[in-house]
Amino acid sequence: MLNVVTSMLFYVNGEKSCVRNPIIGIKINSLSFVLIDIMIRSLFGYAKNFSISLLFTRERSIVLKDFNRFVLGQKVLNNQTVNPWSNKVYSEEERALALDKAVNWLLHSQDSMSDAGFGSYHIIKKWTTSYVETSGYIVPTLLDYARREKKDDIIKRMFAAGDWLVSIQKPSGGWQGEYIADNRAEVVFNTGQVIRGLLEVYKQTNDKKYLDSAAKSCDWLCSIQEEEGYWQKFAFRGVPRVYDSYVDAPLLLTYQITKNELYREKALKNLYWIINNKQLENGWFEDCDNTIKRNDKPILHTIAYTIDGLLECGLILNDQKIIDAAIKSADKLFELFNKHKFLNGRYDRKWRGAQDIICTGCAQTAIIWLKLFKLTKNIQYLNAAMKMNDILIFIQDRGVSESANTKGAIPGSFPIWGRYEPFSFPNWATKYFADSLLLEKECLKEAIELNK
Amino acid sequence: MKIGLTTYSLDNKDFREQLSSMLKNGIKPDFIILHYGGIHKFSKRINFIRKTIKQRRLKTFSFLSSYGKKIVNPITYKLSEDDSKQVSDFISTAKIINRKGINDASTVQLIKGLGDVIVACNSGKLNLEVIGISSAIFLNVHASKLPMYRGMNNVEWALWENNELFATIHRISKGIDEGDILLQEKIDVDKNKLKSISDYRAFCFFKSNDVMGKAIKGFLDKKLSFVKQDGLGNPLAQYYTMHPILKGYLNKNLSSR
Numbered sequence: 001m002l003n004v005v006t007s008m009l010f011y012v013n014g015e016k017s018c019v020r021n022p023i024i025g026i027k028i029n030s031l032s033f034v035l036i037d038i039m040i041r042s043l044f045g046y047a048k049n050f051s052i053s054l055l056f057t058r059e060r061s062i063v064l065k066d067f068n069r070f071v072l073g074q075k076v077l078n079n080q081t082v083n084p085w086s087n088k089v090y091s092e093e094e095r096a097l098a099l100d101k102a103v104n105w106l107l108h109s110q111d112s113m114s115d116a117g118f119g120s121y122h123i124i125k126k127w128t129t130s131y132v133e134t135s136g137y138i139v140p141t142l143l144d145y146a147r148r149e150k151k152d153d154i155i156k157r158m159f160a161a162g163d164w165l166v167s168i169q170k171p172s173g174g175w176q177g178e179y180i181a182d183n184r185a186e187v188v189f190n191t192g193q194v195i196r197g198l199l200e201v202y203k204q205t206n207d208k209k210y211l212d213s214a215a216k217s218c219d220w221l222c223s224i225q226e227e228e229g230y231w232q233k234f235a236f237r238g239v240p241r242v243y244d245s246y247v248d249a250p251l252l253l254t255y256q257i258t259k260n261e262l263y264r265e266k267a268l269k270n271l272y273w274i275i276n277n278k279q280l281e282n283g284w285f286e287d288c289d290n291t292i293k294r295n296d297k298p299i300l301h302t303i304a305y306t307i308d309g310l311l312e313c314g315l316i317l318n319d320q321k322i323i324d325a326a327i328k329s330a331d332k333l334f335e336l337f338n339k340h341k342f343l344n345g346r347y348d349r350k351w352r353g354a355q356d357i358i359c360t361g362c363a364q365t366a367i368i369w370l371k372l373f374k375l376t377k378n379i380q381y382l383n384a385a386m387k388m389n390d391i392l393i394f395i396q397d398r399g400v401s402e403s404a405n406t407k408g409a410i411p412g413s414f415p416i417w418g419r420y421e422p423f424s425f426p427n428w429a430t431k432y433f434a435d436s437l438l439l440e441k442e443c444l445k446e447a448i449e450l451n452k
Numbered sequence: 453m454k455i456g457l458t459t460y461s462l463d464n465k466d467f468r469e470q471l472s473s474m475l476k477n478g479i480k481p482d483f484i485i486l487h488y489g490g491i492h493k494f495s496k497r498i499n500f501i502r503k504t505i506k507q508r509r510l511k512t513f514s515f516l517s518s519y520g521k522k523i524v525n526p527i528t529y530k531l532s533e534d535d536s537k538q539v540s541d542f543i544s545t546a547k548i549i550n551r552k553g554i555n556d557a558s559t560v561q562l563i564k565g566l567g568d569v570i571v572a573c574n575s576g577k578l579n580l581e582v583i584g585i586s587s588a589i590f591l592n593v594h595a596s597k598l599p600m601y602r603g604m605n606n607v608e609w610a611l612w613e614n615n616e617l618f619a620t621i622h623r624i625s626k627g628i629d630e631g632d633i634l635l636q637e638k639i640d641v642d643k644n645k646l647k648s649i650s651d652y653r654a655f656c657f658f659k660s661n662d663v664m665g666k667a668i669k670g671f672l673d674k675k676l677s678f679v680k681q682d683g684l685g686n687p688l689a690q691y692y693t694m695h696p697i698l699k700g701y702l703n704k705n706l707s708s709r
Contacts, residue, residue: 089696335687380688386695448701
């Protein structure tokens, strides 16, 4: 700490060039100053968020509850950490209730927007505006739920979301990044996810405007793909990333309807660029994080996007090489989960975990295992996914009095102050949680049939 | 070659069943390592008292909740009176070596000093130093087929997949249930008699312990040898605890089979 303070003094004095730290005697270059600066800001930010959330928000009980169950709930027995979610098991009725609560929160999120999209809730900053990308892929989740539960009102809401997405499509064919109020340029990944929503609305309505809109964006995606098979122009932060396999899937889904060979070709090119150049022998992916600074240790969220994208595409194309690439990484996560009873937020190239639980990534991983159960009929995948969902229900089931703004929502991290989306309930976390529970129900039914 | 057994308690069910199996096959073990685990002895007693109180409480509540309902007692398997007497008689004259823990340095020294030994283990996890004693073979009973069903809830997984049940005697190695196999035998089950997971588990463990004597005798008579397992290191070949929802469905299916 003293070291940090000393470094700060140098920084304040404007000595940004390489200087020797008088306390520990190492050289501090400008990069260290930047990192220290970020650290101080981050610490300050955390202190501010903690104070405001505890003193001035109605959600203080959520923060206190997480402190109680995460910090005080951890025990050490026989030199092993026993996590608070250990031995938490939820019945099928409790799982159904958790799904209903998650869906209700997503619908409340839509109601809280000025348009038909979906936003996220932050304990201090409150509701964001609609997040274009996630609004796109929330549509298939809620349509699936509505069809199963025969809820026509939800189907109508999804048509409205589809119309809104079509209305905000950029002239190029792409969709903007991040929140609608940010009014950013179009982004490859985000565009791919909106296509998912539009295709589902098209399947439900048979209205060609949704398909035309999706096809227009696919044309745009194909036009900007680099020769090598990756996307750099209009990519998030302008760097090629492997989680664009999750863009290849909607391209292929559009190909299945339109039979436009170009979509298939471009998707294949990207998929083979990923598995031939970016996947290590142990299943880890290079260039997988959505930041540049922490690309050596990507978040589970983007790792899961990459695997899910590969798996989905492999199944559509019936390409065993692509499926095997997905299985290789999914099995590694399976092994880590069964060994540690949870998954970390980040993993380095040797699959060494760091950071608290990132709930979105956990739900996405459960979805991957459930898809693998459907493919291989290996009950171990279903078993692991059910255990993962137990953890997520434990996180969702806070047992405190909550307003509709948070009730049923999954936080970005567990505990809520974790580094990924701190003090926040991003809509994509709840979306994947709902997806996972929907798919689990289907897989459980299948497993019981197989067991008879 | 000397023959031995290890156990936490001379009343341990698995230990007594394995000893009985050895005696029935004409093998008289040269020693029994009884390890209490020092301080653990105290914590074990506390744990025992805690569990007993909990069980009593649960029994009281379950009595209230099951009032008027038909109570089905799980099937238990135990040694016959003659076999049990034979075991008790043998224990009263056997060489019992008391040790603090199976992984202690004194235990390692003791086993090294015994020369070539084959030890049937009922002792929890052995550390690498113990496993690494070149003159000793440590055996484990696994109530399922290897390498197919390693690890936890192996009987449940075999039942879920409608596969046959096996008893396996294998050498203890670094990985869980990855050691070379000495003997693997199919367990014949009467589906009309066994109606729940606990019935199957009790039956399979009883039958598996009964194979120990035959395996050691076969090894000493040079009729059996260790065979390497295939498929090591695959995470999916390692079975983990079954989710209670799956167990619930399995129990339901077993009762209607």
